[in-house]
Amino acid sequence: MHGVRVASAAVQEPVPGITTSLHLHPNLLHLGCVEYGSGICRYGEVTRRFAPGRVFVLYPGVPHVFQASRRNPYRAFFIHVEVLGALARDLPEVIRLTDRRAEIEDQFRRMHAISGSSYSSLKLVGMLALLYADLLDISRRTAQPDERLTSIPESSMHDLLERFQSQPFEFPGIDALAKQTCMSRRSFTTMFRRMTGQSPYQLFNRLRMEHALGILSDGEMDVTRAAHCCGFANAQSFIKAFKAHFGITPLKRLKQDRKTTIVHE
CATH class of the missing domain: 2.60.120.280 (Regulatory protein AraC)
Incomplete structure (x- = not known):
């Protein structure tokens, strides 16, 4: 040299x-x-x-x-x-x-x-x-085998899932998530879908909706407070997203759950 x-x-x-x-x-x-x-x-x-x-x-x-x-x-x-x-x-x-x-x-x-x-x-x-x-x-x-990652590292994936399930429940965007894992946008989205079968936003939304159903079922909050807690601007937006995910409005879902509980008891 x-x-x-x-x-x-x-x-x-x-x-x-x-x-x-x-x-x-x-x-x-x-x-x-x-x-x-x-x-x-x-x-x-x-x-x-x-x-x-x-x-x-x-x-x-x-x-x-x-x-x-x-x-x-x-x-x-x-x-x-x-x-x-x-x-x-x-x-x-x-x-x-x-x-x-x-x-x-x-x-x-x-x-x-x-x-x-x-x-x-x-x-x-x-x-x-x-x-x-x-x-x-x-x-x-020596032959040099390819050392490219074939999956998102376990610790990074754990951090992402924790972020998806925590307040303020705001989807950070693909670029921010890729940066968090030190990966390119394309590599991140490809590996994420390969590991979870869903896009990052689809998984974020599913976890958010499941959290919303949980706090409503526990009776901790009404629909308006649950909407705010899960990152929605208003109850109307929350009800629309809830129905799109579960196929039923929050109140009807809760009534369904109560009837099921009474039958089992």
């Missing part, structure tokens, strides 16, 4: 759910390596697992987001390399380390350890050259 400088060699300590903003580096090569824990990395239309045993390679100008798992957040090393001139894109986006995992992780660790010292600049370039050569060798010797 000619015409490079190590701009930074940092570590991200584990913080549950920590997410970077969507960003890009115009002239920086970005290398990431997880020591333990997990998360996801999204760039373009691709979402991949960010986990131990892999090195992520993000080339200059590629918008990307990293998000740590809420339950098992990663501790990761990130190296930013300033590129002077053209850069050969000879490394794949994800490199599986196989039997050399400990060795490569140690190189990331040592580069972070000496960064910021008075003599680190030239030494870091030498260490980077060795790391780059090793990654190139590994990538050429």
Whole structure:
């Protein structure tokens, strides 16, 4: 590698759910390596697992987001390399380390350890050259299976369902939900429907209607208060949505339920 400088060699300590903003580096090569824990990395239309045993390679100008798992957040090393001139894109986006995992992780660790010292600049370039050569060798010797996510991570799905069932019961929109899961709009909607059999709004509305039926059946609220509690502007809108979902108005449904209860008793 000619015409490079190590701009930074940092570590991200584990913080549950920590997410970077969507960003890009115009002239920086970005290398990431997880020591333990997990998360996801999204760039373009691709979402991949960010986990131990892999090195992520993000080339200059590629918008990307990293998000740590809420339950098992990663501790990761990130190296930013300033590129002077053209850069050969000879490394794949994800490199599986196989039997050399400990060795490569140690190189990331040592580069972070000496960064910021008075003599680190030239030494870091030498260490980077060795790391780059090793990654190139590994990538050429091993087949790199696709690491794209085939489903929304469990922790992210749990957060979405919790959001759908909580006040103020306002549907946040597909773009906001995709951003929350660090996925593209297209990938999010495709995976969501694959996992649930419904669109995000369909599931949101079903959960909201079931919540409304529950609080009405418990006698906690009348129709007007239930409408407000479930995010409707007025009772008329709520009654219309309730009838569209259950095929019957709220009051008729409650009368039905009471008759059924009396018969069973």
